[in-house]
Amino acid sequence: MTDNWNKAAETQELTEIQRLSEDINEIGINNEHKPPPAELDDNPADASLLMKIIRKGLIDTKNDLDIQRKDPNSPLYSVKSFEALHLKPELLKGVYAMGYNTPSKIQETALPTLIADPPQNMIAQSQSGTGKTAAFTLAMLTRVDTTKDYPQVLCLSPTYELAIQTGEVAARMAKFCPDISIRYAVRGEEISRGDKLKDHVIIGTPGKVLDWSLKFRAFDLSKIIVFVLDEADVMIAQQGHQDQCIRLQKHLSKKCQMMLFSATYEKKVMDFAEFIVPSPITIRLKKEEEVLDNIKQYYVKCRGQDDKYRAIANIYGVITIGQAIIFCHTRKTAGWLAGKMSNEVGSESVGVLSGDLTVEQRLAVLDRFREGHQKCLITTNVLSRGIDIDQVNIVVNFDLPIDQQGNADCETYLHRIGRTGRFGKHGIAINLIDSEQCMRICRDIEKHFGKKIMLLDAENSDEIEKIGT
DNA sequence: AAAAAAT
Numbered sequence: 001m002t003d004n005w006n007k008a009a010e011t012q013e014l015t016e017i018q019r020l021s022e023d024i025n026e027i028g029i030n031n032e033h034k035p036p037p038a039e040l041d042d043n044p045a046d047a048s049l050l051m052k053i054i055r056k057g058l059i060d061t062k063n064d065l066d067i068q069r070k071d072p073n074s075p076l077y078s079v080k081s082f083e084a085l086h087l088k089p090e091l092l093k094g095v096y097a098m099g100y101n102t103p104s105k106i107q108e109t110a111l112p113t114l115i116a117d118p119p120q121n122m123i124a125q126s127q128s129g130t131g132k133t134a135a136f137t138l139a140m141l142t143r144v145d146t147t148k149d150y151p152q153v154l155c156l157s158p159t160y161e162l163a164i165q166t167g168e169v170a171a172r173m174a175k176f177c178p179d180i181s182i183r184y185a186v187r188g189e190e191i192s193r194g195d196k197l198k199d200h201v202i203i204g205t206p207g208k209v210l211d212w213s214l215k216f217r218a219f220d221l222s223k224i225i226v227f228v229l230d231e232a233d234v235m236i237a238q239q240g241h242q243d244q245c246i247r248l249q250k251h252l253s254k255k256c257q258m259m260l261f262s263a264t265y266e267k268k269v270m271d272f273a274e275f276i277v278p279s280p281i282t283i284r285l286k287k288e289e290e291v292l293d294n295i296k297q298y299y300v301k302c303r304g305q306d307d308k309y310r311a312i313a314n315i316y317g318v319i320t321i322g323q324a325i326i327f328c329h330t331r332k333t334a335g336w337l338a339g340k341m342s343n344e345v346g347s348e349s350v351g352v353l354s355g356d357l358t359v360e361q362r363l364a365v366l367d368r369f370r371e372g373h374q375k376c377l378i379t380t381n382v383l384s385r386g387i388d389i390d391q392v393n394i395v396v397n398f399d400l401p402i403d404q405q406g407n408a409d410c411e412t413y414l415h416r417i418g419r420t421g422r423f424g425k426h427g428i429a430i431n432l433i434d435s436e437q438c439m440r441i442c443r444d445i446e447k448h449f450g451k452k453i454m455l456l457d458a459e460n461s462d463e464i465e466k467i468g469t
Numbered sequence: 470a471a472a473a474a475a476t
């Protein structure tokens with residue numbers, strides 16, 4: 001079986017996908033992070049000085065920004081450098097050590113407001129891969145008072161993997177602030193009854209945080225001064241997450257600063273966000289098209305499940321560079337697909353990740369994929385958001401994302417294909433279509449974003465072979 | 470349908 005496979009892969013002609021992935025190889029990877037030697041002075045960032053410095057760095061806001069605030073006459077500050085934020089020197093050092101040179105659009109716009117006093121609530125939208133995580137982690141860390149040993153900052157993520165990833169960003173950023181203690185509140189982390197947490201920063205998933213705060217009373221929600229919702233639209237709108245987040249939010253102090261971040265907010269979700277967050281500043285970088293400009297979108301016509309499998313197999317065969325993530329609608333399909341592929345290419349070459357696994361397994365699978373040992377990872381919506389893996393340049397929708405009513409789920413689609421094309425790199429999205437119903441959903445997605453999803457089909461192109469047949 | 474809390 002494996003021999004056949006390799007032969008097929010070897011004799012494969014130069015297909016569209018192959019050419020595209022070579023294309024990506026040429027333009028794609030650009031890791032020129034040269035942290036400038038930091039000229040640090042150690043003035044504390046007191047409020048008046050901070051405002052003066054921010055004022056100096058004031059730039060006009062371009063029309064790709066849409067900012068709403070209570071008092072439209074109050075100026076909104078923006079910074080062109082991390083120095084201008086006047087962070088604690090240790091924190092600035094951490095930022096440079098991570099390889100960040102200059103703030104991204106969302107960072108330069110959101111950060112001055114997020115770290116200014118008095119604290120202000122914010123709802124921010126910015127496309128995937130533009131540095132949202134770094135923006136809010138930095139804001140979180142600036143608020144920590146290490147002379148107090150109780151949790152002051154709470155960040156919630158929708159999945160285990162995302163919480164871990166965010167925690168790792170925070171830890172790297174706080175590398176030179178050894179006093180700051182960060183704690184994960186996720187599956188697999190346990191505390192005993194009566195424990196009182198002394199960590200300054202809690203990063204976790206809603207269930208565990210609820211458990212620790214309200215049930216075990218391991219920390220006091222009313223003492224939290226910064227409350228962050230990552231992937232805020234799912235957190236406040238998706239059943240299951242919604243009740244937990246709102247319940248937690250109700251226990252916060254009125255003075256607690258709230259930060260909501262996501263790449264997508266459906267209209268009514270944004271309305272709801274503005275309803276539950278007191279007088280928020282809303283920032284939207286409305287350039288969805290830019291993400292899509294970097295990603296070529298295709299669809300492949302298939303006759304059914306097995307046909308879709310053949311398409312995946314063929315795609316796998318032509319991946320020469322980079323990695324692919326394959327999204328399925330259910331854990332069962334993901335498991336089935338992974339099993340079938342493992343039989344053909346060996347179980348060490350393909351990964352599968354879903355909520356079926358234990359947290360230890362999930363961590364191991366993602367680590368293995370991150371290290372590049374596998375060309376492809378089969379998963380569910382659990383990985384549709386936020387996960388940042390450099391080498392991913394192909395996203396395949398084995399099943400298109402749909403909502404509870406069975407309609408196109410455009411938000412999830414954008415998040416899924418946003419796993420590639422991160423930070424301006426190029427990527428390919430391939431949708432497998434096996435029914436009229438699917439085709440209709442695909443057309444809806446195309447219409448929603450106003451971007452062509454092109455047919456990848458042997459009948460239409462003599463260069464494409466064996467895709468979906 | 471998946472995810473997130475143990476049970």
